[in-house]
Amino acid sequence: MPKQIPVATIGFTKKSAEDFFARLKKAKVKKVIDVRLHNSSQLAGFAKANDLAYFLSALGGMDYEHMPLLAPTDDIIALARSGKPDWIAFEKQFRALMAKRKIERELKPAMLDGACLLCAEDKPHHCHRRIVCDYLNDKWSGALSVTHL
Numbered sequence: 741m742p743k744q745i746p747v748a749t750i751g752f753t754k755k756s757a758e759d760f761f762a763r764l765k766k767a768k769v770k771k772v773i774d775v776r777l778h779n780s781s782q783l784a785g786f787a788k789a790n791d792l793a794y795f796l797s798a799l800g801g802m803d804y805e806h807m808p809l810l811a812p813t814d815d816i817i818a819l820a821r822s823g824k825p826d827w828i829a830f831e832k833q834f835r836a837l838m839a840k841r842k843i844e845r846e847l848k849p850a851m852l853d854g855a856c857l858l859c860a861e862d863k864p865h866h867c868h869r870r871i872v873c874d875y876l877n878d879k880w881s882g883a884l885s886v887t888h889l
Contacts, residue, residue: 744885745849748856749869752787761799763889770854771803777811810872844879864888
């Protein structure tokens with residue numbers, strides 16, 4: 741089996757800036773790929789797109805890229821943010837969206853080498869960044885070695 745590509749995921753919610761950037765540096769992340777649909781909300785604090793790109797470069801020499809191709813639509817996001825989240829429907833619809841977008845063809849495993857997928861959710865189990873990695877690993881025969889920071 742060929743060497744797996746290391747890729748990490750992280751959410752910024754419930755983390756201080758110090759903890760967030762320390763985790764990225766400890767994991768030797770080269771590039772943060774922002775997989776949020778909307779990346780400039782005032783609620784994002786230090787993780788607003790323009791601020792985040794600056795902090796990543798200044799504090800860790802890391803690159804920043806916003807990749808909405810890997811984000812669910814507002815309609816799909818609503819499934820996860822409703823009063824009674826429907827995670828099964830969310831994952832099913834998001835996987836169908838990724839298949840429709842053919843993200844496995846738009847990306848290549850090497851593009852994720854040393855990258856970290858970023859979104860807001862604190863934990864990966866109910867987050868689309870985990871689903872992106874699982875989907876790509878299904879399509880790429882397990883090419884990614886995923887670590888959730």
